Amino acid sequence: MRCLVTGGAGFIGSNLVDGLLTDGHDVVVYDNLSTGQERFLDEASLSPRFSLVHGDTLDLGALSSAMAGADFVFHLAANADVRFGTEHPRKDLEQNTIATFNVLEAMRATGTKRIAFSSTGSVYGEPDLFPTPEHVPFPPQTSLYGASKLACEGMIQAYCEGFGFQSYIFRFVSILGERYTHGHVFDFYRSLRANPTELRVLGDGHQRKSYLYVQDCIDAILKVVEESKGIERPGGGALHIYNLGTDEYCEVNDSIGWITDHLGLAPNLIYSGGERGWIGDSPFIFLDCRKIRSLGWAPRLTIREGIIRTLEYLRSNPWVLEARG
Amino acid sequence: MRCLVTGGAGFIGSNLVDGLLTDGHDVVVYDNLSTGQERFLDEASLSPRFSLVHGDTLDLGALSSAMAGADFVFHLAANADVRFGTEHPRKDLEQNTIATFNVLEAMRATGTKRIAFSSTGSVYGEPDLFPTPEHVPFPPQTSLYGASKLACEGMIQAYCEGFGFQSYIFRFVSILGERYTHGHVFDFYRSLRANPTELRVLGDGHQRKSYLYVQDCIDAILKVVEESKGIERPGGGALHIYNLGTDEYCEVNDSIGWITDHLGLAPNLIYSGGERGWIGDSPFIFLDCRKIRSLGWAPRLTIREGIIRTLEYLRSNPWVLEARG
Numbered sequence: 006m007r008c009l010v011t012g013g014a015g016f017i018g019s020n021l022v023d024g025l026l027t028d029g030h031d032v033v034v035y036d037n038l039s040t041g042q043e044r045f046l047d048e049a050s051l052s053p054r055f056s057l058v059h060g061d062t063l064d065l066g067a068l069s070s071a072m073a074g075a076d077f078v079f080h081l082a083a084n085a086d087v088r089f090g091t092e093h094p095r096k097d098l099e100q101n102t103i104a105t106f107n108v109l110e111a112m113r114a115t116g117t118k119r120i121a122f123s124s125t126g127s128v129y130g131e132p133d134l135f136p137t138p139e140h141v142p143f144p145p146q147t148s149l150y151g152a153s154k155l156a157c158e159g160m161i162q163a164y165c166e167g168f169g170f171q172s173y174i175f176r177f178v179s180i181l182g183e184r185y186t187h188g189h190v191f192d193f194y195r196s197l198r199a200n201p202t203e204l205r206v207l208g209d210g211h212q213r214k215s216y217l218y219v220q221d222c223i224d225a226i227l228k229v230v231e232e233s234k235g236i237e238r239p240g241g242g243a244l245h246i247y248n249l250g251t252d253e254y255c256e257v258n259d260s261i262g263w264i265t266d267h268l269g270l271a272p273n274l275i276y277s278g279g280e281r282g283w284i285g286d287s288p289f290i291f292l293d294c295r296k297i298r299s300l301g302w303a304p305r306l307t308i309r310e311g312i313i314r315t316l317e318y319l320r321s322n323p324w325v326l327e328a329r330g
Numbered sequence: 331m332r333c334l335v336t337g338g339a340g341f342i343g344s345n346l347v348d349g350l351l352t353d354g355h356d357v358v359v360y361d362n363l364s365t366g367q368e369r370f371l372d373e374a375s376l377s378p379r380f381s382l383v384h385g386d387t388l389d390l391g392a393l394s395s396a397m398a399g400a401d402f403v404f405h406l407a408a409n410a411d412v413r414f415g416t417e418h419p420r421k422d423l424e425q426n427t428i429a430t431f432n433v434l435e436a437m438r439a440t441g442t443k444r445i446a447f448s449s450t451g452s453v454y455g456e457p458d459l460f461p462t463p464e465h466v467p468f469p470p471q472t473s474l475y476g477a478s479k480l481a482c483e484g485m486i487q488a489y490c491e492g493f494g495f496q497s498y499i500f501r502f503v504s505i506l507g508e509r510y511t512h513g514h515v516f517d518f519y520r521s522l523r524a525n526p527t528e529l530r531v532l533g534d535g536h537q538r539k540s541y542l543y544v545q546d547c548i549d550a551i552l553k554v555v556e557e558s559k560g561i562e563r564p565g566g567g568a569l570h571i572y573n574l575g576t577d578e579y580c581e582v583n584d585s586i587g588w589i590t591d592h593l594g595l596a597p598n599l600i601y602s603g604g605e606r607g608w609i610g611d612s613p614f615i616f617l618d619c620r621k622i623r624s625l626g627w628a629p630r631l632t633i634r635e636g637i638i639r640t641l642e643y644l645r646s647n648p649w650v651l652e653a654r655g
Contacts, residue, residue, distance in 0.1 A: 091492040094438075098431050102481060106423050113419075130487075142465040145487045145569055152488040156427060156481030162455075162470045163477040167416040167609050244470055284492050 007031040009075040009117075011062055011108060012082030014041025016184045017123065017219060021079060022049045024223045028231075030054070035071045036082065037061040042328060045184050062104035069111040077230070078120045080108045083154075086187060087127055088283050090149035101153035102160075109164050121173040121230060124158055126215075126250065126290050127151035128176060136293035139176070139246050148285030158246075165242035172243070173229055178250035178292055181311040182219030183318045186325060189257065190315045193264055195326050197272060204265075204272040207282030210258040213289045215250045218311035221304035225249050228302050248292040251304050257282075263309050267316055332356040334400040334442075336387055336433060337407030339366025341509045342448065342544060346404060347374045349548045353556075355379070360396045361407065362386040367653060370509050387429035394436040402555070403445045405433045408479075411512060412452055413608050415474030426478035427485075434489050446498040446555060449483055451540075451575065451615050452476035453501060461618035464501070464571050473610030483571075490567035497568070498554055503575035503617055506636040507544030508643045511650060514582065515640045518589055520651050522597060529590075529597040532607030535583040538614045540575045543636035546629035550574050553627050573617040576629050582607075588634050592641055 008025050012018040013034030018041065025032050031054045034046065038059060049055045060067040062082050072078065084100035105122070112120065128151050129137050130144040146152040164170045179188055196204055229247060265272060280288045306314065319325060333350050337343040338359030343366065350357050356379045359371065363384060374380045385392040387407050397403065409425035430447070437445065453476050454462050455469040471477040489495045504513055521529055554572060590597060605613045631639065644650060 090488070094431070094435065094489075094492075098428070098485075102427060103423070106419070110419065140467040143468055145571075146484040147488065147491045149485070149488045149492060152481075152484035155484040156477075159471040159477035159480040160423075160474070163415070163472065163474045163610065164419075166472040167419075167474060246470075285488065 006076040007033070007074055008077045008079060009033045009035055009072050010079045010081060011035045012041060014038055014043060014045055014057070015081060016186050017180055017222065018081040019045035019049070019184055020182070020219050020223050021081065021226065022046065022055070024227055026052050026055060028227065032056075033058060033071055033075065035060055035062070035068060040186065062107055063099060065107045065110060068107055069114045072111045072115045072117055075115065075117050076119065078108060078112060078117055080105060080120055081123045083123065084150070087148055087150035087285065091284050094149050097149045097153035101150070102156040105157035106160060109160060112170065113168060118169065119171045120161065121175065121226060122157065122161055124154045124174050124176045125151060126176050126178050126248065126292050127287065128155045128158065131287055135289060136252070136291045137248070138293040139248055139296060147287065150285070162244055165244045169242045172245065173233070174244070174246045175226060175249045176246070176292065177222065178215040178217050178290060180219050180222050181216050181315045183314070184325070185219070185315050185318060186328070189260065190264065190312055191319065191326075193261065194316060194319050197265070197268060197270055198326070201270045202272055204261065204274050206257065206261065206274055206276045208257065208279055208286065209276055210256065210261065210274070212257045212280070212282060212286065213254045213291065214257065215254040215291050216308045216311055217250050217304060218306040218314065221306060222249060225297055225302045228300055229297070232300060247297045248294050249297060250292040250294050251308055252294060253308055254291040255308050260312055263312050264316060267313055331401040332358070332399055333402045333404060334358045334360055334397050335404045335406060336360045337366060339363055339368060339370055339382070340406060341511050342505055342547065343406040344370035344374070344509055345507070345544050345548050346406065346551065347371065347380070349552055351377050351380060353552065357381075358383060358396055358400065360385055360387070360393060365511065387432055388424060390432045390435060393432055394439045397436045397440045397442055400440065400442050401444065403433060403437060403442055405430060405445055406448045408448065409475070412473055412475035412610065416609050419474050422474045422478035426475070427481040430482035431485055434485060437495065438493055443494065444496045445486065446500065446551060447482065447486055449479045449499050449501045450476060451501050451503050451573065451617050452612065453480045453483065456612055460614060461577070461616045462573070463618040464573055464621060472612065475610070487569055490569045494567045497570065498558070499569070499571045500551060500574045501571070501617065502547065503540040503542050503615060505544050505547050506541050506640045508639070509650075510544070510640050510643060511653075514585065515589065515637055516644065516651075518586065519641060519644050522590070522593060522595055523651070526595050527597055528600060529586065530600045530602070531582065531586065532602050533582065533604055533611065534601055535581065535586065535599070537582045537605070537607060537611065538579045538616065539582065540579040540616050541633045541636055542575050542629060543631040543639065546631060547574060550622055550627045553625055554622070557625060572622045573619050574622060575617040575619050576633055577619060578633055579616040580633050585637055588637050589641060592638055
């Protein structure tokens with residue numbers, strides 16, 4: 006099929022592009038290259054079934070043009086930085102909520118009916134139930150990032166009902182692995198590279214988080230999309246929501262231990278203190294992934310293995326540490 | 331206290347303004363008069379504690395100016411028409427989601443920390459549980475209107491966490507009563523006035539809905555805001571969510587019977603058919619209102635009494651039937 010991948014030059018997007026090309030699909034990447042990297046598409050660009058359109062999701066006209074003829078939209082372009090939401094609330098509104106509205110309107114204009122969307126476990130706010138299943142009680146939002154992703158999910162769902170769209174919403178834990186460009190492993194590695202004797206940690210280090218290796222994430226997405234192809238009603242709307250994570254979690258302190266051991270360092274740890282690393286940080290993220298596992302998918306790497314793999318990637322690609330704007 | 335009421339020239343807004351003035355508060359109405367009516371503020375405008383600012387919620391500068399000095403924002407301005415969402419999806423995005431973002435940003439700019447928001451039972455989509463409590467499992471959205479109100483709720487909640495706002499979110503059933511300007515009683519009465527022998531009904535007439543009389547709605551809002559004043563932490567964020575409805579529901583056919591009986595008519599009923607009146611219509615809306623009732627509030631009018639009161643209002647104010655754009 007012909008796929009449009011928004012944010013296809015980004016961390017997860019570019020890995021997805023490689024997977025789609027391997028599976029024989031045609032791929033158009035739509036990316037404004039604000040955080041994405043053309044170098045992530047070096048391999049993809051060797052394929053005759055690949056093209057890159059440099060454009061912004063806020064530009065509805067250009068987005069619609071790029072989408073013409075697409076069978077499937079993978080909408081991954083987003084402000085993915087949950088941490089600095091309160092410093093610029095407009096960013097989540099524009100780059101997530103309004104951008105997703107534009108993607109949906111471009112789909113309507115071009116007659117494209119199927120969409121996969123990268124949502125987040127942050128939409129659960131601070132739930133009472135762990136591991137958290139997809140149908141947890143109506144959760145109050147605690148971050149602008151989570152709120153904007155919830156807004157996107159709601160619009161996508163309403164378009165399913167209103168316009169017969171078929172949608173696949175994935176609520177991710179934090180993703181790790183090759184082409185990783187932001188998150189705690191990035192921050193810790195960069196900091197230790199500059200000063201191996203000291204590491205500043207947001208919060209008290211006891212935040213419990215779940216992580217998933219990017220190739221496992223891509224495998225899950227492709228499996229869901231592939232398997233559901235046969236069972237969709239041609240004209241009818243359908244909505245599929247999947248948590249996507251590992252069946253384990255770790256403390257930030259565990260992660261620090263694995264990272265410093267692997268690097269052979271013993272830095273002095275300086276904690277900012279408090280249960281949360283930042284405003285809107287969720288002290289515990291652990292998703293119930295039985296629904297996606299029931300399709301036969303399982304992650305191949307543990308959290309520890311994913312973190313080590315990420316470290317190795319950053320060590321081999323120091324340019325990534327400098328490339329971030 | 332000094333209150334800003336967005337949408338204060340509208341149906342619910344103008345009734346709220348009268349209530350706030352009666353309780354001794356200062357009121358600034360901010361309204362673009364697109365669906366609001368200055369005549370609804372005739373009584374309010376006699377008060378020296380009242381002023382009207384003609385402005386749009388999409389104009390952040392004007393909104394912030396009007397908000398300066400306010401202690402409390404009642405954000406009621408919205409595209410309130412759930413029915414025509416699929417005809418103009420941008421309307422819900424702009425007038426609900428982006429407008430609410432502007433209200434929140436204006437509050438941040440002016441240091442206003444408290445907000446009451448008119449949400450909707452439509453955020454529950456098509457729930458499995460009736461009556462539907464506030465903490466029902468995470469509901470998929472079925473209308474663009476509901477999705478946009480969910481987006482607003484999420485942002486408001488994130489601002490509570492991120493900026494220490496105190497918010498009061500009310501999920502309304504359909505509201506009826508004086509100054510009612512849209513909804514099924516309006517449509518049916520206008521249609522019967524033009525042709526008393528025939529009435530076209532969307533759906534099969536078996537949709538089950540709950541309704542609340544506007545004065546009961548205003549009483550509930552004022553009670554919540556008044557009672558919670560003493561218990562808020564001065565600097566800390568707090569989030570309160572209340573369903574607002576009656577402990578009963580009726581079929582559309584019941585309502586038609588009450589309306590035609592009251593008017594002494596026996597029109598031929600022509601049903602468009604189907605379980606839903608329109609795309610995104612919820613065939614059953616019935617909210618669990620135990621939480622708001624536990625504060626000592628109870629509606630004074632039944633659904634039937636509210637419908638009759640609305641009919642009487644429309645009969646005495648035929649200009650309302652013509653005024654709608």
